[in-house]
Amino acid sequence: MRDLSVVITVLNEKENIAPLLAEIRFALEGLNYEVVFVDDGSSDGTQKEIRENADEHVVLVELRRNYGQSTAMTAGIEHSTGRYIALLDGDLQNDPSDIPMMLEKLLDEDWDVVAGNRKDRQDGMFLRKIPSKIANALIRRMTGVYIRDYGCTLKVFKREIAEDLGIYGELHRFIPVLAKLQGANITQVDVKHHARKFGKSKYGLNRTFKVMADLITMVFFRKYIQKPMHLFGSLGFISFGLGALINFYLLILKVLGHDIWGKPLLILGLILLLGGIQLITIGILAEISIRNYFEGTNRKTYQVRRIYNEQKETVEHQ
DSSP, rough: OOOOEEEEEEOOOHHHHHHHHHHHHTTTTTSEEEEEEEOOOOOSSHHHHHHOOOOOTTEEEEESSOOOHHHHHHHHHHHHOSSSSEEESSSSOBBBTHEEEHHHHHHHHHEEEEEEEESOOOOHHHHHHHHHHHHHHHHHHHHHHOOOOOOOEEEEEHHHHHHOOOOOOTTGHHHHHHHHHHHOOEEEEEBOOOOOSOOOOOOOOOHHHHHHHHHHHHHHHHHHTTTHHHHHHHHHHHHHHHHHHHHHHHHHHTTOOOTTTTOOHHHHHHHHHHHHHHHEEEHHHHHHHHHHHHHHHTOOOOOEEEEOOOSOHHHHHH
8 A cells, every 4th residue: 555646637638747757756756655647538648648657656547538627536536545645736737846745744733634725826817816716715705614725736635534525526626625524624835836838728717607606515515414404494484484474464455455466575475485385395305315315325424533542542434
């Protein structure tokens, strides 16, 4: 078993492979490590370039097609063997020389995750930095996980945290939130960042809209994953209550002889009543689904970090 696995997802990064491997070998010299490349459906010969530059430290996982960065990360973590896992971009913008420092901090200070913060970003595009800063601020505010730079791929994990992240879809942007859901202790350090030399960036401004959509999912996971009825039930009872009040008011008007048929207020009252019933029903169904998930898969609703006694310290992952 390796001490460290460096997981790198690549898509059409042929020109970056040789210099990236050279930097990794220099930075990690003396460590017991492996480099797990996950090729996410490249069409420019990236796979061939990896094989030609590979040594005994390199593992190549080729996916059948392009599944996206989140799925590729999951594949890399599952095919790694290290006790500690580092995530690294394959475009030479992250610097592998930061990994030993981050690993040392994780070990010396007993963190579960050490996340990188690109102190002096070299993206070059003003229009990319502004949406990124706005997205980072929104994520921090809405999830309560205060990481300065959610867009930095460079992170180092304890293996048990990385294995249970549950990354899918486009959720790689929210890795710190997913880790926090497991009760992980997270810190951040400033890391170097370089301008892209070869290849083309895979990110555009449409990424901001994807972040916003996924943010809703993360807020739900963070606050309500084990108690969905607290969200749907609360909204349902508020809606039902307002609808009942409106319809009671209209009933009084009807008794007093007023014509209430066709009034917009009547339509609003009925919508609120039916919407409230639907939200409460969704909450009940969500509670049943969560119960079946935890009971059917024998998953626990908690995780034990350590158990201490006078004789020994036992680290448990559940």
